[in-house]
Amino acid sequence: MAKMELLAPAGGWEQLEYAVHFGADAVYLASQRYGMRRRADNFKEEDLPRAIAFAHDHGVAVHVTVNTLMTDENIDDLPRYFKLLGDAGADAAIIADMGALAICREVAPHVDIHLSTQASCMNAASAQVYQSLGVKRVVLAREMNLDEIARMKSRLPEGLEIEAFAHGAMCMAYSGRCLISDYLTGRGANKGSCAQPCRWEYALTEPTRPGEYFPVEEDAEQGSFIMSSRDMSMLGHLDDLAAAGIDSIKIEGRAKGTYYVASVVNAYRNVLDGGDPEVWQRELETTSHRPYSTGFYYGFPGQNPISAQYSRKxxxxxxxxxxxxxxxxxxxxxxxxxxxxxxxxxxxxxxxxxxxxxxxxxxxxxxxxxxxxxxxxxxxxxxxxxxxxxxxxxxxxxxxxxxxxxxxxxxxxxxxxxxxxxxxxxxxxxxxxxxxxxxxxx
Incomplete structure (x- = not known):
């Protein structure tokens, strides 16, 4: 198997420590600004240098998410923020907005730029344009299958890396860009505050029959969960990810707890190092998850047709x-x-x-x-x-x-x-x- 970076979530201090302890090659985290996980613990800006130094002391790289949708007010603050990240020693910034990309390149030229999955980059021509603007790595749109990834990789110039999600919760919206939460709850998904209405139970109503509910007939008793996706697990298919040319595999979960981070990172580390995928797949059943699928890598991933139930043994x-x-x-x-x-x-x-x-x-x-x-x-x-x-x-x-x-x-x-x-x-x-x-x- 070709060497792939294992990139782990660090939603807070303890998750950072345990991701490092259990073998992550790199972690991704955020301060309390500009990240897509506002409900995670995250890091105070003044704590970023210490967090990054801790990771570096253990040979682990740090990628900082700066991937929310940007307003002019945000853009005005970004020169200060990117300078802070550069001074703190961040290895890379994960960015979706073109203006933010330009500012990072100008203010912190030694910080690598990784294009967020929310940019929905899924072809080599687009990736090369981003590379010309300073992007070193593209986080692929999660809707791509393995054949499409391999074909795209074969057309990329030398030095442009690709990263892909390998494990964790899946979003029903295209590359995570969704407005349902904004409309139903006033909480902006693209500003990091999604209320996850795709996990709710839905039924139909009809204006002339108030109070009468009509289930979408997946389950007459439980109703429909037509927008609730399965979780992803590619632990048994890491050879295929490597063969497609993926440079870094990413574990979703910056809003998850310490045990999730430790258990999942440990399983992937062991398989990347030659362990038996079947043995370590059982390990993934021990932490909270919905039913697993292989995402879009081999075709349609399927949905989670039941309630938003987490299984943990x-x-x-x-x-x-x-x-x-x-x-x-x-x-x-x-x-x-x-x-x-x-x-x-x-x-x-x-x-x-x-x-x-x-x-x-x-x-x-x-x-x-x-x-x-x-x-x-x-x-x-x-x-x-x-x-x-x-x-x-x-x-x-x-x-x-x-x-x-x-x-x-x-x-x-x-x-x-x-x-x-x-x-x-x-x-x-x-x-x-x-x-x-x-x-x-x-």
């Missing part, structure tokens, strides 16, 4: 803070994210390593100095075993349950772990979710 319960040898094994110190019990069988995600299983043994709560333990001790919910050697006036309690979110616990494990490894448990948390998040493509 596992839950992240802790992130690793440290791990030290202890009594013939190891003791891992973690930050609790969701409840788990002493005696639970858990799985651990570590970079470039098969998923491992162990049992939680000798569960210890690291109580902060200011914690009032009166009720805990009175109700026999924990037993003090001594002071916390790492925290002045902290105390260690043996407990049966870890249920204090973002507090620290430790337990015995049979193998060594690294900071930012993930502990998860088999727990079906599938749910029907009425989404109000941003449009899935940027």
């Amino acid at each position: 596992y839950q992240m319960v802790a992130t690793v803070k440290s791990c030290v040898p202890a009594d013939g094994g190891f003791q891992v110190r973690v930050v609790c994210r969701n409840r788990f019990d002493d005696g639970d069988t858990v799985e651990v995600l570590s970079p470039r390593t098969p998923v491992r299983e162990c049992t939680v043994r000798n569960l210890i709560w690291h109580a902060a100095p200011e914690t009032d333990l009166t009720d805990i001790l009175r109700d026999n919910l924990g037993t003090v075993v001594g002071p916390d050697p790492e925290v002045v006036h902290g105390r260690l309690l043996r407990v049966g349950i870890a249920n204090r979110t973002m507090e620290e616990y430790s337990f015995d494990v049979p193998f060594g772990l690294q900071e930012r490894d993930i502990v998860r448990i088999s727990r079906d948390t599938s749910a029907i979710i009425c989404e109000n998040g941003p449009s899935p493509f940027a």
